[in-house]
Amino acid sequence: MKQNLVPALRLTLVTLVIFSGLYTLVLWAAAQALPTHGLGERIERSEGGYFYANIGQVFTEERYFWSRPSAVDYNAAGSGGSNKGPTNPDYLATVQARIDTFLAHHPGVRRADIPADLVTASGSGLDPNISPQAALVQAARVAGARGLEVSRVEALVRQNTEPRLFGIFGKEKINVLRLNLALDAMK
Amino acid sequence: MLLEIVSITLVFAAIVVLAWPLGKYIAAVYAGERHWSDRVFGPLERLSFRLSGIDPSREMTWQEHLRTLLTINVVWFFWSMFVLMNQGWLPWNPDGNPSMTPDLAFNTTASFIVNCNLQHYSGESGLSYFSQIFAIMFFQFVSAGTGMAAGAVVFNAMRQRTAAQLGNFYDYFLKSCTRILLPVSFVATLVLIAEGTPMNLFEGKDTVTTLQGDTVQVSRGPAAAMIAIKQAGTNGGGYFGVNSAHPLENPTALTNAVENILILLIPIAFIFALGFYLKNRRLARVIFGAMTLGFLMILAVTIWSEFQGNPNLNRMGISQTEGSMEGKEVRLGAGFSALWAISTTATSNGSVNAMHDSFTPLGGAMQLLDMMINALYGGVGVGFLNFYIFIILSAFIGGLMVGRTPELLGKKVEAREMKIAMLVALLHPFLILVGTAIAAWLSASGNPMAANWLNNPGYHGFSEMLYEFTSASANNGSGFEGLADNNPFWNISTGIVLLLSRYLPIIGPVAIAGLMAAKKTIPESAGTLRSDSATFGILILTVIFILAALAFFPALALGPLAEHFSF
Structure with missing residues (x-):
């Protein structure tokens, strides 16, 4: 457990940045180029x-x-x-x-x-x-x-x-x- | 109705056609072969592992896999509890929604960490944008990735050789997220945004004056990002309270088709992946055939029942040619609501595009049966693990029938594996029936705690409680939402059920597969019951239905079946 904990913490941070942070930002930017601008019809x-x-x-x-x-x-x-x-x-x-x-x-x-x-x-x-x-x-x-x-x-x-x-x-x-x-x- | 059946058939065909190449791709990802995806995703993965201090090439035993899996899940548990209980003051909360109570935060965390979406809150008023993205959507990637990684470990263990080393957990996990879930969801999200799903980051609720001059509010936010991954990863957690029945979450027939395809896509592709991975496509076809046969039978009953409409409304003399419409949306209709209901309960997805509480009793019974079986496709990765338990049971029963030591893919199935398989198989009915019995007792004995639980009297009220525990134990997440479930009893009891019914059915199959992998391969002979034959497929399906019928028929009889016969 203990030797797993530090990598687990670090990987959690990294995945938060990728899947919650970057993914959301890229989609938001892409939405601006689409006809609805991500604001609904x-x-x-x-x-x-x-x-x-x-x-x-x-x-x-x-x-x-x-x-x-x-x-x-x-x-x-x-x-x-x-x-x-x-x-x-x-x-x-x-x-x-x-x-x-x-x-x-x-x-x-x-x-x-x-x-x-x-x-x-x-x-x-x-x-x-x-x-x-x-x-x-x-x-x-x-x-x-x-x-x-x-x-x-x-x-x-x-x-x-x-x-x-x-x-x-x-x-x-x-x-x-x-x-x-x-x-x-x-x- | 005919047109509906044609279009439903086309959607299902599209899923199978897409799942085949995707399955091939998934097999290549887990086999670690050189692949074009290395060039696209390799740099991101290598950077992630370097930042995390992880060597993704270090092979692990099945015990190490489980330790690693559980440790990182514990980390996520505390992160989510912290976010949900403090979202009121944390940043990115434009609607000013309050922090969760401890019992609700526990239920929500337990639910999403196990890739379920038993949402005892409504997204519009219950979560900040920060929680939606950094807790809920985060789980929609990583808990799906966890299940897929566990599935990959079992794939690895099923290869015909004697081995203790079964790949690296972090490697399977991260690649599941980056190479499978990420690209699939990204493409689908663009379709959703183009069709009118909101994807705004900063603005809170909008205020609109209607044509008649009333003032109403409209909730919005970064919804589109979540909706594709909630489907692709079979999590099902909606951005808005009513999930994909919401006209912003699922605005058109096109988005409905895309989302429904995503619900089934990876679960079905995973079976094909097994065939490509083991280079045993016949086995994959047998498994796919057995699952599909069960799925289509349950779907047919549901579609038929929903198109019959509600007999009580027929007696009032109105026109129900479009089927039962209570709790359904006009743009989707009864047919696509039925397809969705059976897709979502078959795959432990849990998203809905119509209110299950208002389905006809037989439709509700089929949703329950789907979750009670919990292995017709199943959730990403874990659906295959549940089915694996049934494969082991069938190999055992089949072995007894032909009078030989049971074996599976050249490995003996012995007492230790059987004990684990039986414990896992019995856990599901135990949690559902004991939980429902306690709740029904509290409700029937007039306990003040249970005074306002039920939204419907009689048999249907019982079904509401049965559904909640079934959904929790199947890690499904849909609900008969009339049940007043945001209170300590339901939050804590279903939270515990969720955790038990996730981790034990992961630990069990991984342990069985790990134990079997370490055994010597025995050569096939004339008396071997081949697991890649149609006979074996039918045997599995029979075992599944007998187990489900024996365990759950009394409960179904007291709830939806009794209601059906009371019309």
């Missing part, structure tokens, strides 16, 4: 300031598309899922209440048209996306609140549907923030 606002494209936001107003339920209210100071199990009675009551609320705000929508992602909390609590179906089912409400034709809003949803990577990987999805920004930009 941003959406610049015309009135100044910016949003994070990948961090979802809370939308409660009728004139916006709504995001998924979140266990942390989309405050990215932290992150978290509900961690509710599939048979938990309290959880099932919560989902039932979300369905009822949704139906109350969307007259004419059938239960079978509500996709699960709209009434379940995401893993991160910051999910920036909803499924295309989850957007289309809200289109009539949004159009009504803005005095637009439903078909125009539905067309906007389709325009903002991001395809799968190479047509197969991941999911078709909609960035709720981008969609709502596109709505605000509509004349």
